[in-house]
Amino acid sequence: MRAVKNLLVLYTGGTIGMLxxxxxxxxxxxxEARMREHFAQMADAPQLHWTLQEMNPLLDSANMQQHNWLAMRDAIVEAVDVAGHDAVLVLHGTDTLAHSAAALSFLLLGLPVPVLLTGSMLPAGAPGSDAWDNLCGALRQFEQGLEDxxxxxxxxxxxHGCRASKLRSEAFDAFAALPRHRDGERATTLPAELGYQHPRQPVNLAVMPVFPGLQAGHLRAVLDSGVQGLLLECYGSGTGPSDDQALLDVLQAARQRGVVLVAISQCPEGSVVFDTYAAGNRLRGAGLVSGGGMTREAALGKLFALLGAGLGAEAAEQWFALDLCGERA
Known part of the structure; x- marks a missing residue:
């Protein structure tokens, strides 16, 4: 950890700057003008040197899409490798804040500077807002020193960028990292295509929960839409309707044509352990890869980064099973 001397504040939109x-x-x-005006009125304002860059367009984070993740990644890489910034603070809306933090964790593997995301539940300037507390608190994290x-x-x-989830929609302590089992072997080295300098492409991904009444036709409709990867939110330790052979056949056929199938637990404090139940073993036999204790946000962001780097299904499954940045360990 080192002192930050040249911070970039990347403003993407979100509640924090809404009017x-x-x-x-x-x-x-x-x-930027509102930030500087507020800090000028503070007796103990953060003393970092910073510049602000606005993304175009500014977004309500409910509208966040993959191409916005890629634009953020490009802006951060340019800020570090070209402009010489030694840290980046991303101001972001809360609806998809945890998703973006997870996606950027995998898009920026190996980036030699810290990146911190924050936002607020109420706009800056609103009575009782948490905006300035979160913003100043984030800046003081850089003053104290952050790990890359x-x-x-x-x-x-x-x-941690890969462990946070939004749990509350009407409280200031909206985010938490719930205890989820860690089971992944840490990758000792990364191929060049997974490093932060390697560009990524959009990926056709889908997320689907298992529920009583899930039919093979439901899954087939999603899988036949051209998805490259499916994140299946299973019960408990990674179980589902394993006595439905038609459903298993749909999954197996999709895997055989190159779709990456990942299983996570839909329990907030769950973990996929296929060997616990025969029902889980049958899902694994149909081609599902365990996401262990990863959150939905982490699993989706990781799948996006791996397939977006151009990896084939087998290579993506191999790297998905390893811990890349603390998401599984």
Whole structure:
């Protein structure tokens, strides 16, 4: 950890910088001036040197898409490798904050600077807002020193970028890292195509929960839509309707044509351990790869980064099973 001397604040939109419009709160530009004005009025303002860059377009994070993740990745890589910034703070809306933190964790593997994401539940300037506390708290994390890699700061908590989830929609302590079992062997080296300098492409991914009444036709409709990877949210330790041979046949056929199938637990404190039940073993036999104790956000972001790097199904499964940045270990 080292002192940060040249911070980039990457403003993507989100509640933190929203202003009221006739249609309701919406992202607004000019946030750098508002930040500097607020800090000028503080007796103990953060003393970091920083510059702000606005993404275009600014987003309500409910509209976040893969191409926005890639644009953030490109902006961060350029800021570090070209402009010489030694840290990046990303201001982001809360709806998809944990998803973006996880995705960037895998898109920026090996980046030699710390990246921190934060946002707020109420806009800066709103009565009782948490915006300035979160923003100043994040800046003070850089003053104290942060390890390289992607992390999330919210309501006084510093969370691993691949372990955070949004649990509450109406409270300032909206984010937490729930205890989930870690089971992955750490990758000792990474291929060049998984490093932060390697560009990525959009990937056709789908997420589907297992539920009583799930039919083979439901899965077939999703898998036949051209998806390259499916994240299946299973019961408990990785079980599902394993007595439905038609459903298993759909999964097996998809895997045989190159679709990567990943299983995670839909329990907030769950982990996939296929060997626990015969039902889990049958899903593994149909081609599913265990996501262990990864969150939905982490598993989706990892699948996106692996397939987006151009890896084939077998290579993606191999790297998915390994811990790349602390998501499984």
């Amino acid at each position: 009221e419009t006739p249609e309701g709160l919406a992202p607004a530009g000019g946030f 890699g992607v992390q999330l700061y919210f309501h006084g908590q510093l969370l």
